[in-house]
Amino acid sequence: MTRIGTALAAVLVTTGAAMAEDVRLDVGGDSVIGTYEVSDGPGPAVLLLHGFTGTRDELPVEGTEDFVFTRFARQLAAAGMPSLRIDFRGSGESLEMPWEETTFSTQIEDAVAAVDWMAAHPDIGAREIAVIGWSQGGLVAAHLAAERPDLARVVLLNPVTAPRVSFGALFGPEVMEAGLAAAPATPVGFTLPWGAEMELNGAFFHEIPDSDPVGAIADYPGPVLVVVGANDDLITPQPAMGQSVLDARGNATDTLVLMEMDHVFNVFTGPDMLDQVIATTIAWLSGA
Template identity: 35%
Template sequence: MAWNITDRITDVASDKIADGIVSKYQGKVISSYYASLPFSEVPVSFEANDRTVYGTLCLPTEMKTDVPAVVMLHGTGSARDEAGDGFKYCAPLLASCGIASLRIDLIGCGESKVDYQYYNYTTATEDAVAAKDYLKGLKEIDGNRIGVMGWSQGGTDALLAAAADKEFKSVCLWAGALDMQMMYTPEMRAEAKKNGFAVMDLGWRSPLNLGWKWIEEVEGTDMRAVVKKVSAPIFAINGENDDVVDPASGNEIARIASNSLSTYIVIPGADHTFGVFTDPDFNA
């Protein structure tokens, strides 16, 4: 039987889980709550192809063996802790449900020593699979129960990883994107084709060098076909007011997914970041 990450969260309806995501991001739970959760964290690093990947391992302290785990993939230009520390807060909540996690910095982000120009679908998949393999080597982790989750483009990467490696037994998407071509203009495409990269200014961080290989892979990848290749159940979560990723994409992903356990939720009133930047009471 396929393993679903939500199986570890007993007696809680899926809509309540979704509501919980929103409430955590809207400051309903203060930092002291997270400090009281039974978890421990440690920075880690491991190799993926020819580079070092840096991340944070979060383990439930009340379980010593056979712990299920999830690889966490951040969105465009972010880092392992994610927007407003979203993944940093999520990891202890997962640990409190008995789920370990490994959140990583993809190429060009966080502690990565590689320029963002070299980030693409191929490298993201390599990093995710390497993270899974790292988890499998830990004595605490049940190597047969490792899932992958991602936010925004991290969701795209999660789908790519799960399609490429069947050892991922569950996929969770937060505003996961099926089409990344909205990330660049025709002018940026021409610049990248000429120079190998185009400068991308997201407005909220220093500019990034968007690589030509990434553009080629975006344009050459049928993400709907990728979804169909995923054998694991997919849980897609979208915000009703997301103006970056079409909220209907979660429905589309669940509809075409191969695994019949796949499902989706649309959170009323939530945006692309599930309120992390818009609620005045939020305390990062």
């Protein structure tokens, strides 16, 4: 059973009238650390889900003091939308469960707990709740929509839609074979294309062939926005990967947006493309 703890007392002033409150959720006896960005505007409350190996603030944005999700959260707050961003267990500050034990399933549990925390928060009250998932966070968001079909809206940014294809390319055949053959609690070491060395237990690999985020979100009744990059070399080919979500759903309220960007919104060259993604997302969340 998921148990949701209380918010930490710390409240930090960020920019203007926006404030950020650090929170701690208890999920399966482990802590999930998050940041709740306050806004008193009329918009929906938004859950932000980070990607594979990421953290709740996400990547730094060149030429700014921002990170992808801190910039996202600030602009959401300015548009009247409070937000919660979390470190999945094993990531960022949520380290009571070690990284190698993370799986799609544990991250989905964390996301469900976060939505339940938001629904119980007195400042959110009767607001609608939406979710934004980036990359593997998009896979998690798709499964979250199946678990919590009362979510008002779902935004998938460069989402993992075919895990076996995307992770097979990311890990390579030898690592995938070793991971699939390993016992659930046996760590498998590997080096990612950008040089990061790490381990994941066999349990992570075992979920890859059976995970179906497109099937999970197919029956979600609310609208879905999918934003993909024409130059994404991690989730490829695009826009076909993104279009697969719309094809499975057949929902006239869904939207696919193709942008001239890479998997990380071109943030290594500056904030311009990220700001376009944020503006597109906020307009869509506002019903524009």
